[in-house]
Amino acid sequence: MNKESEIIEQAINILRDRTGIKVTWQTYGKAENRVYGIVFQERVMQFIVEYKKYLTAYQVDQIIRAKDFRFSLLVVAEQIAAPARELLRKKGVAYLEANGNIFINTSQAIIFLDGNKPIRETKPVTNRAFTKTGLKAVFHLLNNPDAIAGTYRQLAQETGIALGNIKYIIDGLAEAGYILPLSKRKVTLKNKRELLERWVAGYRETLKPDLFKGAFRIQVDENRDNWQDINLKDLNMEWSGEPAGELMTNYLQARVWTLYTPGLNDQQANAIGLVPDRKGDVLVYNKFWSEKNNNNTTAPPLLVYADLLITDDPRCIQTANLIYDHHIKHQIESN
Structure with a gap:
């Protein structure tokens, strides 16, 4: 079961337990097609699903601009910030949050529940690429993508970050799926748009306040x-x-x-x-x-x-x- 399926299942169970509203779901075609059916009162509503771990208001327009217009959009997230939920509702975009918050407004059904508190998760081990120091290095790499091909010493000199930290930061980026090996000694950045989104979130929450x-x-x-x-x-x-x-x-x-x-x-x-x-x-x-x-x-x-x-x-x-x-x-x- 992929992540969006896990969140949908979890949210629907919470929705049923807390409100008595019975909703089920089903998939269509291959998982990578991201087409899901939300079933409510024997009516099937088809959506293309966009999964986000944490959704803020600034990401809403980006998601809508990239949507697949074959189906209505359903945003599935572990957590959706209150301003983002409000903006999604104003734009008529369906969403489903892991805690059971839901908004669906179609010709077939209207389902709306808000106010459930975010689900607390065990804090994971911090990826060193997204600490205060790591975020500074990632900022440099996003501005200068070719710098990833340099030595650790060069990157330390360019960023002013201690040499000993650079290896942990690069290892963190590799672990998170943002580094592509080209040869034994040469690498490049990959998934840069996703990395940028993650950097913005980390900058907001971790680096900028400091x-x-x-x-x-x-x-x-x-x-x-x-x-x-x-x-x-x-x-x-x-x-x-x-x-x-x-x-x-x-x-x-x-x-x-x-x-x-x-x-x-x-x-x-x-x-x-x-x-x-x-x-x-x-x-x-x-x-x-x-x-x-x-x-x-x-x-x-x-x-x-x-x-x-x-x-x-x-x-x-x-x-x-x-x-x-x-x-x-x-x-x-x-x-």
Whole structure:
């Protein structure tokens, strides 16, 4: 039994035990076709199933854009974030969560249950590729895929990560299915789109909170109104998130300003007019990558993309998708 079948079986059993609603399921054709029938009151509804371990709001549009229109889409996940469930319902996309939360709205039946708490699982052994340190290395590899072919020592020098950690990180990537051996001594990255999704999730949950330096506000109105003219190059700072999205696409108008810097000092704060404010809309983070950005104004597109996605704000997600299509797609989706 594959993972999506396990989740469907588990969720349907919970649904029956807690509500008395009797639903069964069946498959059609080969497992890789992912076509399932959900049977309710002797009516069969056919779906193409998309499985995700954990689904957040920013992934919803990506899934819908890639759906197979031969059948309606059913998202099956171990856990679906509340904003993602709401967005799926608004878009009329069926979902089934391991804890029994379900939404199906077709001409044949309407089934809806929400509010079940996520199922707690035994915490697995951490893959070293997705620790705070590992995520920094993965970010470098996603930006520089050819670096995976270098030596551990070269990768350590490029990332500033201790040589002893590099082997564990590469082993973790191989164990997770993201490294393809080409010969005895040569390897390449594979499943890069999936790796990017996993990196974004890890960045959101594990790495980014650790990088946060503080919230500020710009007390000088002129600087706030003309933030695009601030000379970040000389200040060793880079925009990400909404301001970078605005600069890169001309589609978004920034409401929250995200800055990365190796270390915030008085000179930088005074030049911009930053003052600490817990409710401020300027968020400053530690820069965690070592390579120089030729733009010198915005952070690497992959980071801007991630910072926009994890806001769960539809306008930011749309901007992130534009950045992906124009700045990232060719590198991630190439062989």
